[in-house]
Amino acid sequence: xxxxxxxxxxxxxxxxxxxxxxxxxxxxxxxxxxxxxxxxxxxxxxxxxxxxxxxxxxxxxxxxxxxxxxxxxxxxxxxxxxxxxxxxxxxxxxxxxxxxxxxxxxxxxxxxxxxxxxxxxxxxxxxxxxxxxxxxxxxxxxxxxxxxxxxxxxxxxxxxxxxxxxxxxxxxxxxxxxxxxxxxxxxxxxxxxxxxxxxxxxxxxxxxxxxxxxxxxxxxxxxxxxxxxxxxxxxxxxxxxxxxxxxxxxxxxxxxxxxxxxxxxxxxxxxxxxxxxxxxxxxxxxxxxxxxxxxxxxxxxxxxxxxxxxxxxxxxxxxxxxxxxxxxxxxxxxxxxxxxxxxxxxxxxxxxxxxxxxxxxxxxxxxxxxxxxxxxxxxxxxxxxxxxxxxxxxxxxxxxxxxxxxxxxxx
Numbered sequence: 001x002x003x004x005x006x007x008x009x010x011x012x013x014x015x016x017x018x019x020x021x022x023x024x025x026x027x028x029x030x031x032x033x034x035x036x037x038x039x040x041x042x043x044x045x046x047x048x049x050x051x052x053x054x055x056x057x058x059x060x061x062x063x064x065x066x067x068x069x070x071x072x073x074x075x076x077x078x079x080x081x082x083x084x085x086x087x088x089x090x091x092x093x094x095x096x097x098x099x100x101x102x103x104x105x106x107x108x109x110x111x112x113x114x115x116x117x118x119x120x121x122x123x124x125x126x127x128x129x130x131x132x133x134x135x136x137x138x139x140x141x142x143x144x145x146x147x148x149x150x151x152x153x154x155x156x157x158x159x160x161x162x163x164x165x166x167x168x169x170x171x172x173x174x175x176x177x178x179x180x181x182x183x184x185x186x187x188x189x190x191x192x193x194x195x196x197x198x199x200x201x202x203x204x205x206x207x208x209x210x211x212x213x214x215x216x217x218x219x220x221x222x223x224x225x226x227x228x229x230x231x232x233x234x235x236x237x238x239x240x241x242x243x244x245x246x247x248x249x250x251x252x253x254x255x256x257x258x259x260x261x262x263x264x265x266x267x268x269x270x271x272x273x274x275x276x277x278x279x280x281x282x283x284x285x286x287x288x289x290x291x292x293x294x295x296x297x298x299x300x301x302x303x304x305x306x307x308x309x310x311x312x313x314x315x316x317x318x319x320x321x322x323x324x325x326x327x328x329x330x331x332x333x334x335x336x337x338x339x340x341x342x343x344x345x346x347x348x349x350x351x352x353x354x355x356x357x358x359x360x361x362x363x364x365x366x367x368x369x370x371x372x373x374x375x376x377x378x379x380x381x382x383x384x385x386x387x388x389x390x391x392x393x394x395x396x397x398x399x400x401x402x403x404x405x406x407x408x409x410x411x
Contacts, residue, residue, distance in 0.1 A: 004127075004128030004130065004131060005131075006127075006131045006134065006135060006138075008126055008127070008135075009183040009185075010122060010123060010183060010184060010185065011123055011126065011127070011135055011138065011139060012180075012183065013180040013181070013182075013183035013184050014119045014120075014122060014123045014139050014142070014180075014184065015139055015142035015145075016142070016177060016180040017077065017114055017119060017177045017180055017181075017184075018114075018115070018116070018119050018139060018140075018142045018143045018146065019142040019143065019145050019146040020146060020173055020174060020176070020177040021084070021111060021115060021143075021146065021174060021177065022115075022142075022144070022146035022147055022150065023146030023147065023149060023150030023173070024084075024088070024146075024150060024170045024173065024174060025111055025146075025150070025230075026146060026147040026150040026151055026230055026266060026270065027150040027151045027153065027170070028050055028053070028230070028231060029050075029151065029230050029231045029232065029234045029235065029262075029266065030151050030154040030155050030158065030234055030262075030266075031046075031154065031158075031163050031166075032046055032047075032231065032232070032234065032235045033235055033238065034158060034163050035100075035163055038163075039095065039096075039097075041097055042371075043235075043371045043374045043375050044368070044371035044372045044374070044375045045097035045100075045101075045371075046097070046100070046371065047231065047232070047367050047368055047370055047372070047374075048097070048101055048368055048371065049097065049100045049101040049104045050104065050227075050231045050367045051227075051363070051364045051365075051367040051368035051371075052101050052102075052104045052108065052364070053104035053105075053107050053108040053111070054108065054227050054360050054363030054364050054367055055108065055360055055361070055363070055364040056104065056105040056106075056107070056108025056112070057108040057109070057111045057112045057115070057360050057363070058108075058112075058223075058356060058357040058358075058359065058360020058361060058363065059108075059109075059112075059357065060108060060109040060111075060112030060113065061112045061115070061116075061117040061352075061353035061356045061357060061360070062117070062353030062354045062356075062357060063109075063112070063353070064076050064079075064080060064109075064112045064113045064117060064118050064349075064353065065117050065118065065121065065347075065349035065350035065351075065352065065353035066349075066350050066353075067079070068118050068121065068122075068349050069121075069346075069347060069349055069350060073118060073121070073122045073184055074181050074184050074185075076113055076118050077113060077114055077119075077178075077181060077184065078178065078181065079113055080109070080110050080111070080112060080113010080114040080115075080118070081110065081113065081114050081174050081175060081177060081178050082110075082175075083106050083107075083109050083110035084106075084107060084110025084113070084114060084171075084174045085110070085171040085172075085174050085175050086106055086110075086171075087103050087104065087105075087106030087107035087108075087109075087110055088107060088167045088168070088170050088171040088174070089167065089168055089171045090103050090106065091103045091104070091107065091167055092163075092165070092167040092168055093164070110174070112353075114174065114177065115143075116140070116143070116332060116336070116352070116356065117349055117352055117353040117356055118349055120136055120139055120140070120332075120336050120348075120349075120352065121348045121349030121352065122184055122349075123135055123136060123139045124136060124336070124337075124340055124345055124348055125345050125348075126185075130285070132337065132340070133281050133282070133285040133333060133337050134278070134281045134282050134284075134285065135281070136281055136284075136332075136333035136337055137277045137278045137279070137280055137281015137282065137284070137333040138278055138281065139333075140277040140281070140329050140332040140333050141273065141275075141276075141277040141278050141329075144270045144271075144273035144274045144276075144277060144325075144328065144329055145270065145274055146270070147266060147267065147269065147273070148267045148270035148271050148274070149267065149270075150266075150267075150270075151263045151264075151266035151267055152263050152264060152266075154166060154170075154263070155260065155263040157169065202343060202347045202350075202351070203347070203350065203351065203354070205343070206342075206343050206351055206354075209342070210400075211400075211401045211402045211403075212342070212343075212351075212355075214397050214398065214400060214401050215335060215338060215339065215355055215398075215401060216354070216355050216357075216358045217358065217394075217397055218293070218297075218394040218398050219331070219335060219356070219358045219359040219362070219394075220358045220359065220361060220362035220390065220394070221297065221362055221387070221390035221391050221393060221394040222297075222331050222335075222362065222394065223358070223359035223360055223361065223362030223363035223364075223366065224362035224363065224365055224366035224386075224387055224390050225300060225304070225362075225366065225387045225390075225391060226328065226329075226363065226366075227362070227363030227364075227366040227367045228366030228367060228369075228370050228384075228387060229269070229324070230266065231366075231367045231370060231371075232367070232370040232371070232380060232383075233262065233265060233266065234259070234262030234263055234265070234266060235262065236262070236380050237258055237261055237265055237312070237317055238257075238258045238259045238261075238262045239258075240312050240379070241258045241261060241262075241312045241313065241314060241317055242311070242312060242313045242314065243258075244256060244257065244258065244261065244314050245314075248314075250314055261317060265317050265318070265320075265321045266321075268318060268321035268322060268325060269321045269322075269324055269325035269328055270325065270328075271325065272321070272322045272323075272324075272325025272326045272328070273325045273326065273327075273328035273329050273330070275326065276325065276326035276327055276328060276329070276330045277328075277329050277330050277332065277333060279330070280292065280296070280330035280331075280333050281333040281334075284333055284334050284337050288403060289334045289335075289337060289338045289341070290338070290398045290399065290401040290403055291398075291399075292334055293331055293334050293335065293338075293394075294395045294396075294398040294399055295395075296327045296330050296331055296334075297331075297391050297392070297394040297395035297398070298391075298392075298395040299323075299326075299327050300324065300327050300391045301388055301391035301392045301395065303320060303323045303324050304320075304324070304384065304387055304388045304391065305388045306320075307320040308381065308384045308385065308388070335355065336348070336352050338401070338403070339351050339352045339355060340352075342403070362390070366383070366387065369383050369386070370383045
């Protein structure tokens, strides 16, 4: 019997779209200080814009999942890319916090149309069952690959161009991702019983399942931690990290300021996460996904607690970035794989979209609260400790999840 290939055209094309889309998304924290300084905005003003972006992404995810399942994956991706590009271009003309915040709704919906919810559903359907968990891990890792160069690229471009011009350049990049679209074709892989069930029936069945509720609630802390770090960590490092030794190895690599270290830290997280997500996908086929998720959240909680308790130095920044990066998006292939396992592939995009909404509610809270508490207290310490608490909570709530698949009830 011929072994099914792991790397299919769908997987490769999905990786390209995710990589470029997430390169842009991961760079927004780099714009925090330049935009706030140009207009004299409070830190909370820009934070609210990114928080709204994350919330719109979460609200848009189940919507784009349903659009993809009703009208086709590729049409949904095209709409998402166009909204993403339009939001970036229009944001380059924003001169007030309200304008910027409003336009981030468009950006957030664009990310939803080109992000995990739609792309992972296509990759999942196109993958053989024995390859599905690992394929989802590889696709998720592609988002991390974008994170590796997204923030540093933004930092470099800001050295030559105004932030408005960089936004326009990024709009062109996301439109270029559509060249991979012809390869995004996947069959509807489902059992007969799954095909006979309507979308509404499947969604209601999931919402009545306590395990789905636990998955939904547990994903909140993932969004809180990731969005807070992405949006605020570069500024946190810029302002709070100890000086870089001008004769040390970082300076030899050209990293001479804490601002550059803040951007590089996001890239380090992305590099470590490439290994982490692929490993999580590989482990997800062999071990209990709920226990792996609990272990990941426990690891994040420990890493964050140790980092905030120790003096911040270039060394602790890099160590934290490596450890957090290894656990960064490792939750995504496991969570999406668990949804597919419990409720089938037919409406995976929509169901994962609803779960991802919880992730983005956490993202909204992490980004907005970070900016708000910074303006009130002058630092991020309290927000950081809240992240430690919600991480521990997520580790606990994953333990009661039932991993055996419930019986189907045809409509």
